[in-house]
Amino acid sequence: MLIIKCPYCGPRPELEFTYGGEAHIARPADPAALDDESWAAYLYIRKNPKGSHAERWRHTNGCGRFFNAVRNTVSDKFSATYEIGQKPSDHEGSA
Amino acid sequence: MQRYSAFALFRNGLSGQSGWQRQWRSPEPKPEYDVVIVGAGGHGLATAYYLAAEHGITNVAVLEKGWLGGGNTGRNTTIIRSNYLFDESARLYDHALQLWDGLSQTLNYNVMYSPRGVLMLAHNIHDVQSFKRHVHSNRLNGVDNEWLTPEECKEFCPPLNVGGSMRYPILGGALQRKGGTARHDAVAWGYARAADARGVDIIEKCEVVGVRRSADGGVEGVDTSRGFIRTRKIAVSAAGNTSVVMDMAGVRLPLESFPLQALVSEPVKPVFPCVVMSNTIHAYISQSDKGEMVIGAGTDAYISYSQRGGLHIVNHTLSAICELVPMFRRLRMLRNWGGIVDVTPDRSPIIAKTPVKGLYVNCGWGTGGFKATPGAGNLFAWTVAKDEPHPINAPFTIERFRDGILIDEAAAAAVAH
Numbered sequence: 162m163l164i165i166k167c168p169y170c171g172p173r174p175e176l177e178f179t180y181g182g183e184a185h186i187a188r189p190a191d192p193a194a195l196d197d198e199s200w201a202a203y204l205y206i207r208k209n210p211k212g213s214h215a216e217r218w219r220h221t222n223g224c225g226r227f228f229n230a231v232r233n234t235v236s237d238k239f240s241a242t243y244e245i246g247q248k249p250s251d252h253e254g255s256a
Numbered sequence: 257m258q259r260y261s262a263f264a265l266f267r268n269g270l271s272g273q274s275g276w277q278r279q280w281r282s283p284e285p286k287p288e289y290d291v292v293i294v295g296a297g298g299h300g301l302a303t304a305y306y307l308a309a310e311h312g313i314t315n316v317a318v319l320e321k322g323w324l325g326g327g328n329t330g331r332n333t334t335i336i337r338s339n340y341l342f343d344e345s346a347r348l349y350d351h352a353l354q355l356w357d358g359l360s361q362t363l364n365y366n367v368m369y370s371p372r373g374v375l376m377l378a379h380n381i382h383d384v385q386s387f388k389r390h391v392h393s394n395r396l397n398g399v400d401n402e403w404l405t406p407e408e409c410k411e412f413c414p415p416l417n418v419g420g421s422m423r424y425p426i427l428g429g430a431l432q433r434k435g436g437t438a439r440h441d442a443v444a445w446g447y448a449r450a451a452d453a454r455g456v457d458i459i460e461k462c463e464v465v466g467v468r469r470s471a472d473g474g475v476e477g478v479d480t481s482r483g484f485i486r487t488r489k490i491a492v493s494a495a496g497n498t499s500v501v502m503d504m505a506g507v508r509l510p511l512e513s514f515p516l517q518a519l520v521s522e523p524v525k526p527v528f529p530c531v532v533m534s535n536t537i538h539a540y541i542s543q544s545d546k547g548e549m550v551i552g553a554g555t556d557a558y559i560s561y562s563q564r565g566g567l568h569i570v571n572h573t574l575s576a577i578c579e580l581v582p583m584f585r586r587l588r589m590l591r592n593w594g595g596i597v598d599v600t601p602d603r604s605p606i607i608a609k610t611p612v613k614g615l616y617v618n619c620g621w622g623t624g625g626f627k628a629t630p631g632a633g634n635l636f637a638w639t640v641a642k643d644e645p646h647p648i649n650a651p652f653t654i655e656r657f658r659d660g661i662l663i664d665e666a667a668a669a670a671v672a673h
Contacts, residue, residue, distance in 0.1 A: 162566045176568060180557040201658040205510035205601050209499040211561045234513075234560050 166242050167220045168228050181217030183207050184229045185249055211235060215249040218242075257453035260364055279445060280452035285459050288486040289317045291640060292478055293493060294464050294501055296320030297329040298440070299618055299625065300493035301447035301458070302633020303640070305363075308454035310634075311641035316456045317487075319480060321463035325444030328495050331595035332626040333518050333540060333552040335531055337374040337435035339394050339401045344651040344663050345604060346397040351648050352631025353434060359630055365446030367438050368545065373530040374435030375404070375413055377580070379424035383536055387430040394432075404429045413530050415581045422579055424537050437531060437542055437550075443629055467505040467615070474613035475505070491616045491640045496561065496596025498619040507610050509619065510657050511598045514555040515565040516623050519592035521584075523547030532580065539576035549587060551577060555597065555623065564594040597622050602656075604663040607636050607649040616640050617654075 163175040189195055189203055208214070214234050219227045230242040231249065258264070258277045268275045291307060293300045296318045307313040320326075336356055338349035356369045378384045387403070394401035409429045410418040418426050448458055459482070466479035467490065477486040494501045496513040524547050533540040540552040553573040556565045570592055578585045600606065600620035605628070607618045618636040621628060631648075638646040645653070656662060 162568050175557075175566065197658045197660075201510075202508075205657045206508050207510070207512050209512050209559060211497070211500050214559065216558065232558070235562060237558075237560055237562050 163237060163239075165218060165230070165239065167223060167226075168242050168244050169224045169226055170220060173220070173223060177220060177222040179219045179221045181219055181227065184215040184217045213240070257364070257449065260366075279449040280458055283457045283459065285317060285319075285462065285480070285482055285485055286457065287484075288477075289457070290315040290487065291489045291491060292316075292485060292487040293318045293491045294478070295327070295492070295494040295497075296324045296444075296448070296458055296460065297327050297493065297495060298325065298444045298447065298629040299329075299495075299621075299632050299636070300491075301325075301444055301451055302629055303491055303493060303618065303636045304456045304458075304633075305447045305451040305454070306634045306637035307641060308451055308456055311637060313641055314455035316451075317485065318451070318456060318458045319462045319464055319478070319485075320458070320460045321481075323460050324448055324458060325441055328595040328597065328625060329440055329444045329629075331518065331593055332440055333542070333550050334437045334440045334544075334626060335374065335435070335533075335540065335542065335552075335624075336369070336371075336438060336627040337432050337531075338399055338627070339374070339376070339390055339430065339432045339435070340399075340665055341390055341393050342663055342665060343397060345665050346394065346399050347648050348605075348631065348635075348652065349628060350397070350399050351635070352628045355630035355634060356438065359438075359443075359446075363446040363450045365442060365449060367442045367446050369436065369438040370545075371434045371436040372542075373412065374432045375409060375530055375532050376430045377409065377416075377532065377534040377536075378427045378429060379534065379536040380427065384427050387428070391430055399432075400434050401430055401432045404431050413528070413532055415528060415583055416532070417580055417582050424579070426580075435531065437544075439545070440626060443626075447633070464501060464504070467501075469505070469612065472613070475615050487614075489614045489616070489640055491618070491636065493618045493636065495619070495621070495625065496598050498598050498617065502610075502617065505610075505612050505615055507612055507615065507617075509606070509617070509654065510601050511620060512559050513561060513596050513598050514558075515560050515562055515594040516555045516597045517553040517565040517570055517592055517594045519551050519553065519570060519589050520544070521549040521551070521587045521589050524549070524587070527583075528581075534576065534580060537576040537579065539573050539580060541577055541581070548590065549584065551589075553592075555599075561596050562594070563596060597625075599623070602662040602664045604652060604665050605632070606652055606654055607632060607639060608645060608653045609639065609643070610654065
């Protein structure tokens with residue numbers, strides 16, 4: 162089981178959290194203007210990298226808040242967790 | 257190829273079993289092939305075999321970064337069934353099921369296909385309704401599946417805890433009698449041996465590190481850890497690593513890779529006659545011919561390539577098994593492991609051409625690719641050989657996500673992942 166550091170509550174066991182998928186995918190500002198290809202990419206295409214991955218987690222059985230994390234998908238080691246709204250560039254690459 | 261038979265066994269017995277040949281060669285890669293298959297798991301090897309046997313394409317290399325059958329082929333729980341809901345899926349999985357019948361004879365290799373029955377248990381009213389819908393849908397598609405009452409479940413699989421004080425009692429089950437198990441390693445070995453005998457080169461410890469494209473945009477070859485190999489057709493069959501390989505060609509797919517775990521117990525005498533699966537409380541279990549109870553757990557919540565998963569996932573499944581089959585409470589577990597499964601948003605696979613000319617992909621089998629091994633290889637070989645899909649895999653394109661024609665089997669998986 163992973164130990165995940167909630168930016169608000171500190172380190173807690175994985176069971177308290179819910180995984181929220183890839184982070185920093187913005188909903189298109191004007192969906193009606195998108196062609197099918199771009200809409201499908203927004204809905205379904207994910208990076209699925211072997212290495213550093215920016216992702217969302219929610220501390221469901223804790224403070225209940227969403228936050229972002231950078232985790233290495235080979236070692237499962239977290240290199241950073243940070244609040245929603247912050248940029249991944251400050252945290253990526255070190256994992 | 258040295259044919260296996262009772263007579264061959266007897267004859268080699270006279271010479272102290274010293275006359276057996278290696279089952280396949282270990283060749284150096286040639287500079288050029290007609291087709292390069294990425295991944296020597298069951299699917300990749302079956303693709304190579306059908307390319308050679310049915311389409312006469314024998315100048316084929318199967319590249320494997322590790323060892324043959326060492327990925328999900330050697331890590332799954334060997335369950336075979338075809339009781340899927342939708343017409344497209346029923347055709348796809350039943351095509352595979354038809355090929356399992358007689359596969360040992362076709363390959364001259366005992367894959368130990370054992371149609372002992374797959375029983376999927378219902379624990380609440382929703383399960384009952386959903387499974388009955390599956391039974392009816394399957395019957396209309398000519399797929400064998402029938403509904404059993406709790407008493408009939410108990411009769412078919414006596415160790416089950418029917419009645420009693422279960423938190424989620426057994427309210428019935430859907431039984432596919434032609435479903436069952438096969439020996440996973442033997443499937444990979446049998447296809448490898450039969451493909452090799454037809455001239456296919458199986459090259460282990462050869463990792464693809466790049467895909468080269470020519471000026472016209474089509475594929476030109478692959479860079480590997482053992483040098484450049486020229487080819488005009490690349491068939492990717494890399495399961496959990498598909499995203500990584502396709503990234504090299506600049507193709508992004510709707511895939512996410514998750515660890516899926518399985519475990520086996522110490523071997524015991526034959527006690528469990530069939531495969532039992534339970535979606536609601538998440539358990540599936542069968543007994544191998546060695547006597548081990550083979551148990552499948554769930555996927556972890558997050559994407560990962562780590563080939564191991566959280567212990568709490570395994571614990572969850574084991575508590576469900578102990579409820580279902582109380583006599584297993586004292587059984588000791590020997591080993592557990594993980595494999596990386598590539599999951600699509602609609603939980604149906606992709607067997608298709610890609611936007612890149614000469615690049616083909618067979619992926620997205622998620623948590624249930626083993627059962628489809630012969631069918632997937634057969635259809636993928638057709639797609640690669642003819643540069644167009646077979647009617648059975650024609651709906652399983654990448655473009656279905658763009659066009660909104662999903663084959664939404666998410667609810668039809670045997671267990672909730």
